[in-house]
Amino acid sequence: MTNDFFPRRPKVTPKIYAYEDTHPQYKGLLKVGYTTKSVQERVAAQYPTLRPGPLPYRIVLEEDAICNDGTTFTDHDVHRMLRINGIKQAGGEWFRCTVEQVKAAINAVRTGQLLEEQRSQDFGLRPEQEAAIQKTMTYFQSYRRENGKPPHFLWNCKMRFGKTFAAYQLAKRMNWRKVLVLTFKPAVQSAWEEDLRTHVDFEGWQFIKPGGPVTWQTADKTKPIVCFGSFQDYLGRNPSTGGIKTKNEWVHATHWDCVIFDEYHYGAWREKAKDLFEDDRERRAAEGEAMDYFDEEILPITSDHYLYLSGTPFRAIASGEFIEEQIYNWTYSDEQRAKAEWDDTKGLNPYAALPRMVLMTYQLPEDIRQVALQGEFNEFDLNVFFSAEGVGDKAKFKYENEVQKWLDLIRGAYLPASLDDLKLGRDRRPPLPFSDVRLLAVLSHTLWFLPSVAACYAMRNLLAKGQNKFYHHYTVIVAAGASAGIGPKALPPVLEAMGNPLKTKTITLTCGKLTTGVTVRPWSGIFMLRNTSSPETYFQAAFRVQSPWTLTNPDGCSPNEELILKPECYVFDFAPDRALRQIADYSTRLNVNEDDPEKKVEEFIRFLPVLAYDGSSMRQIDAAGVLEMAMSGTTATLLARRWESALLVNVDNDTLRRLMANEQAMRALMNIEGFRNLNQDIETIINKSEAVKKAKREANDRELSRKEKRQLTEEEREFKSKRKEIQEKLIKFATRIPIFLYLTDYRERTLRDVITQLEPELFKRVTGITQQDFELLVSLGVFNSALMNDAVYKFKRYEDPSLAYMGINRHEGESVGLYDTVLRPEEYQVIHAVSPS
Structure with missing residues (x-):
């Protein structure tokens, strides 16, 4: 590289x-x-x-x-x-x-007036798209229905994988004639429509969208049909009757060959289940906020297959919703590795146009950041720093003077000279986005991700002021709030402002719109100016700038040669600790086939280099440095809380059914205090939840009476209460396991070995079950061993510097055990090596 x-x-x-x-x-x-x-x-x-x-x-x-x-x-x-x-x-x-x-x-x-008959796209599938289609077809064709449930499959594929084109090719090979595409993010409509209307492989296919020229009633049923709509519209209820919207009755009456859920991470895996079809929920989802809850089994539609698409389906994978045979994985590292290792004898590199991402983090000068230092570890809080009040032209930053200094800083006009600067000279100052000539040349179009609508307008107003003449060369677009347009309507104003993007300069301000599911090729950099607690949100936004941007080059050496305008793209972050935590969290959850967190981070940043400015110089951070900084804001208390996470245990119906079907596992759990009535509780949960789902399905066809609604609510409350009770008991059980971290000096042993070989009798006394029974529960998916590995790893990483400070190193040369995997000594030593300056 x-x-x-x-x-x-x-x-x-x-x-x-x-x-x-x-x-x-x-x-x-x-x-x-x-x-x-x-x-x-x-x-x-x-x-x-x-x-x-x-x-x-x-x-x-x-x-x-x-x-x-x-x-x-x-x-x-x-x-x-x-x-x-x-x-x-x-x-x-x-x-x-x-x-x-x-x-x-x-x-x-x-202006796009070429007729559909004049299809101009004829590109083929990349190898990984072909692999995704083959694995999905194999699973669908070999699937045996149980309880009448159709098969469902997940594509866990990074943004820019080409999920729409690959999904259409899957539909073609499966000979599907009626495909329903539902999304929680209506802005993705253009991508689904463009591939179908412009590619030669889909001639004759019809695209139905709300308000489009082709409707279900006018479509030719002898030809393949793709219907696209938002989850909130097609499956939402009529607010006056509580039933299905009249205009969408055909969606529910049709039996589909396949239903595709795009951007699935926005609709699933939320703990608080509320009314899915609330009017307010529809507005929020259209605005780009996540839906609270999603359940395939109560959907008022029928289909032979379900395909789920997401670039960040971490919760679904962690919860065991999809097993290994039901998932195809393709990560950013996979893509960039394929790009680097492509054999030129096979022809043009299909990955050449996909830019490498570079993360650049900056430690802001103390006089700028001091207004937003928050929390136990005095971390810089972007949401506080860019907090704003007011509406439209009157919006203003709370800390406008400091934000103005930040605007000066990123264009190189404000950087206090430190002692190190005087020693090293100005040539060692960091490459700043709008100062360094190399960056300035490529950052003609950038996306700024801010905390709120008010902050977006405040930034627009501040950029327009006289002291910011530098930024007057950029057209500033506010893609936030209702006036910016809902769903796909927010995109055209941004594109129109760009005109000829090779000659113009733009800054797009957003607090959520256009940060998922859209393609804006000229964007080459994103400024992460808000706190995001989840790596899903962070990287969904970051990958917006990784869209390839090429030109056909008839003057090149090859007749099919493309001129790549964007070989690199950039993520700028001004809260370094937060940024590196996101990198560590994202990369360790990304590769499900690797247990060693160090290797996961190392692999990821091999292709997404991290450059960090610490106040004196900018240097590239290695995997050890990423993990070291990511752990810098933790405490023993926070590490202990990882064993109280609901993600450690699974209590969905499928897991509970597997549990009930295994007599040994049931006997083991009922030996633990608090689980005496487990069998009865699980039966209640499964039966009541199935009854509620059935009632909700029936409610799609008729409006329930007030009495029926009240009864449904009570039954739902009952089974959810029992499910949560079992979950809490299992978590309480899991919290007993960390005690074994303190019981041994044998760090080469995994925690599993400590339990099963060194302390088997103690394990039974502490937990109430034998270690064989615990292994059985892990195998049934009741406990999540991958997250246990992560928790053990972070504990040992936190513990070692404390011991080293005291001059204690009793484990030199030993391997280091996690829960059920081991790191070799050299691997663990690399983790604790000091990153070179």
Whole structure:
């Protein structure tokens, strides 16, 4: 991997040109072409023989061949539009037409008026997309229905995987004719529509969307149909009747070949189950907030297959909702490794255009950050720093002076000279986004992720002030609040403001909109200016800037050559400890096939390098440094709380059914105090929850009476209470396990070995069950061993520096055990090595 973190962007502007030959026999004809060189140079090359006198040609038109979304078009698109308009082609690229007719064709192409019949996309599947389709087909075709439940499958694939195109190819191979795409983020509509309407593989397929030209009633049922809509619209209730919305009855009446849930992480795995179809819930989800709860079994639709798509389905995987055979994984590291290791003898690298991400973190000067130091560890709080009040033009930052200093800092106008600066010289100051010439050249279009709507408007107002003349060269777009548009409507204003993105500069301000499921190719950097507690939110937003941006290059060496405009993209973060915790958390949860946290982080940052400015110099951080800084804000109390996490135990119906079916496991648990009535409680949970689901399904067809609703609520409250009771008892049981961390010096043993080999009798006295019974419960999925590994790892990592400080190292040369896996000594030593400056 290259360590050139700031490669130069090629300086090109693709052009459509037209010229006429001055020879009388060519009168009335125009040659229409495309180039990434200068038009004069390109046309001159077509007349290689020098002649005396005036030039034998005259250039009559020169137009930029780029749309405001960063995509380009070529002369072939213009030729096609000319033919559609009835203009005759005289041969090759020559047309009998006027300059005005060529201009009209260019404008039509630029604004997307090419008809669907003129499909121009013919790209194929990348290897990992083919692998996802094959694994999914194999599972679907070999699945045996139990209790009438259809199969469901998860694509845990990073953003930019191409889930829409691959899903359509799966549908084609499975011969599905009726596909329903539901999303919690309506902004993804354009991606689903574009692939279906422009790719040659889907000719004849019909796309139905709310308010679109094709409806279910007018669609040709003999041809494949894809219906797209938001979960909130298609499955929401009529507020006046409580029943299905009349306009969407066909969605519920149709039996679908497959239902695809896109951006699934926004709808699932929330602990508090509330009314899914509340009006307020619909508004919130359309605004980009997460839905609280999702349950496939009570959906008022029927389907033969379910496909779930998400770039961050961590909770679903941790909870055991999908087993290994039901998941296809493709991570950012997988993608960048494939890019680096591509064999050029196999042809053009299909991953070449996918940019590498670089995370740049900055420790702000003390006089800027002191207003927002919060909490036990005095950490810099971005939400406090960028807190704002007011509406629209009157919005203002609470700490406007400090935010102004921050704006000055990122353009290099405010950086107090420290002693180290004086020693090292100005050349060692950090590369700042709008100061370093290498970054300034590529950051023409950036996304700023702020805490609130008020903060977005406050930032717009501050950037417009006189002292910020530097930023006046950028068009500032506020993509926040109701006025910015709901769902997909928020995207067009951003693209329109870009015009020709090779010539313009924009800053898009958001507090949630456009941070998932959309593609804006010109974005090359994102500023993380808000706290996000979950790595899902952080990286869903960060990956917005990883969209490939290329130009067709007819002047290159290869006829299919693409000019890559964005080889690198950047994430800027001004809360370093928070940023590195997100990296550590995300990467350790990303690779489900690796147990060693150090290796997981090392693999991830191999392809997403982390550059950190600590106040004196900027340096690249290794895996050890990431983990060291990520752990810097923890305490023994916080580590202990990891054993109180609800994610450590699974109490969903499928797990409880497996438990009930195993007599040995049931006997073991009922030997523990508090589990005496376990069998009866589990039966109540399963039976009541199934009854409630059945009632909710029936409620999709008719409105329940007040008495029925009250009874449904009481039954739901009862089984949820019992489920939570069992969950709490299992968590209480799990909290007894960490005691074994303190009982042994044998750090080469896993905690599992300590329990099963060194202290088996003590384990039974402490927990009430034998270690064999505990192993059985882990195998049934009642306890999550992967999270236990993580908890043990973090405990030992926290413990060792304390011992070393006292001069104690009783474990030199020994392997280090986690819960059920072991780190070799050299691996663990690397973790504690000091990162080079």
